[in-house]
Amino acid sequence: MLWLAKLLARIAVGFVALSLVLVIVFRFVPVFYTATMAMDPNPVVRNWEPLSSIDRNLVSAVIAAEDGKFCTHDGFDREAIENAMRRNMEGGRIRGGSTISQQTAKNVFLWQGGGYFRKGLEAWFTFLIEKMWGKRRIMEVYLNVAETGIGTYGAEEGALRYFRHSADRLTRTEAARMAAALPSPKTRSVTNPTGFTRRYGNTIAARIGVVRRDGLDSCVYE
Incomplete structure (x- = not known):
């Protein structure tokens, strides 16, 4: 069994080394392709843009919608995880944290x-x-690799697809609608939202002001 222990140790060391190299590389190099894109059955369109070319409204919108503690947690929102686990144990639709x-x-x-x-x-x-990476780089990468529509990845391609203009000039309503669709970009309409998606988008648009007022996106713009 000693040989197996040595093999597993080598695999673990190799994985740690490879993961460190990848994280360091992508700290500086744009992420142009991911496993999600490779596994997407639809033709994929993507377009990397620096965060300086993405409207702050979208940054505030995704924080309002996805992660209000983005600037204060260490990567894990333990309260949200515990709440999600409790709701999932109670049954019904599975939710994440x-x-x-x-x-x-x-x-x-x-x-x-x-x-x-x-x-x-x-x-x-x-x-x-x-x-x-730090918070600014995390946000930059997130907004460039997130699926924003069928076969569509990143804020820039999402903005072009839905609003026919670049992501550098998204209104609060446009940003909120994109953020509302992120959890299910293949099924939620951005341009003509109805029902829950429309109500959720309106809520996010209103929360953008709170994000700005309370500095919940300040770590991205320090």
Whole structure:
């Protein structure tokens, strides 16, 4: 069994080394392609833009919608995780407690879907990007790799698809509608939202003001 222990140790060391290299590289290099894009059955369009070319309204909108504690947590919102676990134990629709940092780690380095193994890897990569990237880079990568529509990835392509203009001049309403659709971009309408998506978008648009007032996006613009 000694040989097996040595093999596992080598695999672990190799994985840690590879993950560190990848995180360091993507600290500086745009992420142009991910496993999610590779597994997408639809033709993929993507367009990397620096955060300076993405309207602040979208940054505020995704914080309002996805992760209000983005600037204060260490990558994990433990209260949200505990609440999600409690709701899931009670039955009904499964809900997650993932932060923007966790979603970024998953989108860049891993694959979609659940499972404890993938969640463990997600936690590892989340820890690394929080320590080595910082909040601004995490937000920049998130807004460039997130699926924003059928076969559409990133804020720029999403803005062009839905509003026919660049992501550098999104109104609060436009940004809020994009943020409202992020959890299910293949099924939620951005241009003509109805029902829950429309109500949720209106709520996010109103929360953008709170995000600005309380400095909940300040870590991105320090």
